[in-house]
Amino acid sequence: MAEQQLSVDEKIVESETNTTLEKVVSLLTDKGIYPNDVQKQMLFSHVKAMVLRSHTGEALPEVDISLFDEISPLSLNLAEQVVSWFNNLAYEEAHLLSVHFEVAKENELSCVTGE
Numbered sequence: 001m002a003e004q005q006l007s008v009d010e011k012i013v014e015s016e017t018n019t020t021l022e023k024v025v026s027l028l029t030d031k032g033i034y035p036n037d038v039q040k041q042m043l044f045s046h047v048k049a050m051v052l053r054s055h056t057g058e059a060l061p062e063v064d065i066s067l068f069d070e071i072s073p074l075s076l077n078l079a080e081q082v083v084s085w086f087n088n089l090a091y092e093e094a095h096l097l098s099v100h101f102e103v104a105k106e107n108e109l110s111c112v113t114g115e
Helices: 010-030 037-056 073-084 092-113
Strands: none
Touching: 010 037, 010 073, 037 092, 073 092
16 A cells, blocks of 8 residues: 655755744744744644645545634634645645644733733
8 A cells, every 4th residue: 555655855845844834933033923943843844744745645634624613813814824825735735834823822822911
């Protein structure tokens, strides 16, 4: 049951991942969302997987969109913008990515509320 893997140049993936991550952090910063170092590392892993999927066409497992009901419209909108930067990623990718943005957004609320 070996699946055929499309060969992807790792240097291209690394370059696209770094460029995309810089754009994502800038997009978030423009909205007053500041991911911490751990969140940036997790975001890096997700962005790298997105870049790989954009090259290989690998499909996401089925995603239950109702699990994302508590994600804010802002986080989902930002994630949809990022997913639109790629030509062939599934719509559900934005829902998965929005979780990273929502968690980072909570950093700011914790600072304001003193939690």
